Amino acid sequence: MNKQLKFIKRPEGLPDASTWTIETQPIPDIASGEFLVQQHYVSLDPAMRGWMNDSKSYIDPIAIGDVMRAGSIGKIIKSNHSDFQVGETVTGWGGVQQYAVGSEKNWFKVDTSLAPMPMYLGALGMPGMTAYFGILKVGKIKEGDVVLVSAAAGAVGSIVGQIAKLKGCYVVGIAGGKEKCDYLKNQLGFDATIDYKSENVFDAVKETCPKGIDVYFDNVGGDILDAALSRLRMHARIVICGAISQYNNLDETKGPRNYMSILVNRATMQGMVVMDYMPEYREAAKVMGQWLMQGKIKSKEDIYEGIENFHETFLRLFSGNKKGKLVLKIID
Numbered sequence: 405m406n407k408q409l410k411f412i413k414r415p416e417g418l419p420d421a422s423t424w425t426i427e428t429q430p431i432p433d434i435a436s437g438e439f440l441v442q443q444h445y446v447s448l449d450p451a452m453r454g455w456m457n458d459s460k461s462y463i464d465p466i467a468i469g470d471v472m473r474a475g476s477i478g479k480i481i482k483s484n485h486s487d488f489q490v491g492e493t494v495t496g497w498g499g500v501q502q503y504a505v506g507s508e509k510n511w512f513k514v515d516t517s518l519a520p521m522p523m524y525l526g527a528l529g530m531p532g533m534t535a536y537f538g539i540l541k542v543g544k545i546k547e548g549d550v551v552l553v554s555a556a557a558g559a560v561g562s563i564v565g566q567i568a569k570l571k572g573c574y575v576v577g578i579a580g581g582k583e584k585c586d587y588l589k590n591q592l593g594f595d596a597t598i599d600y601k602s603e604n605v606f607d608a609v610k611e612t613c614p615k616g617i618d619v620y621f622d623n624v625g626g627d628i629l630d631a632a633l634s635r636l637r638m639h640a641r642i643v644i645c646g647a648i649s650q651y652n653n654l655d656e657t658k659g660p661r662n663y664m665s666i667l668v669n670r671a672t673m674q675g676m677v678v679m680d681y682m683p684e685y686r687e688a689a690k691v692m693g694q695w696l697m698q699g700k701i702k703s704k705e706d707i708y709e710g711i712e713n714f715h716e717t718f719l720r721l722f723s724g725n726k727k728g729k730l731v732l733k734i735i736d
Contacts, residue, residue: 526729704728
């Protein structure tokens, strides 16, 4: 039987447990050109909250009654496709369920002799690709740039900061709590940190970036985005990757007050969605893989277990009670 997490109610504000229900269905059959994946892990990402809204976005909303959308990884246990063999490991959009039907259109083979499965949902998956293209292609960093990163201890932000350091930038990370800030400085090599839970972010940005900011990589929006805009240097670049502080608002989205700084400093603010760079994923993954093997980048996965614990684990995205990439193990 196939245990599935079904999306049954669009949430208002922070999703509660009634947003989903667990169902058990027969393991699906496969047609010609398809294969059956026994899923081992699913990815939990802030973007999932936006997919639940019935509004226009870069991707269609999840339909009521569908399996909860999520990136996943697992092993092929049955195949009617000559290029995908039983025993191979694949990653794709399998959703929060134990078994998924795949095809060559939406699944990719990966080598678990090079990296463990969860890493292909993190540094070698969507978060890693988001960081890679976001900071290099959109942020256009160059040696000597001052780079400020919000949610810097998260799956995307932690990789963004490390890539910026590799490229010779001065990197400041914003995170919540002393433990996360120490992790950024002592283990990931950030030059300075800001603890938004205990510091005034406006003052701290001024202190840690006295010459201003060349690139701000934004994962949170709200007041922290305003603080970054107040310290822009000439021709600064702002990468809008996410706005987790706004996802569960019951009121209107809070926009930036300091946007005139973009005009004064001839800066640019650009949104980025990693799916736009899919044709370049393979080459980027090779580069990221080399950096990981050489120890130039570190990857951390925060792993929990059980479809039954999806809601509790999902809330860690918004409470900050995690470090690195949030992953749920779903194989019994």
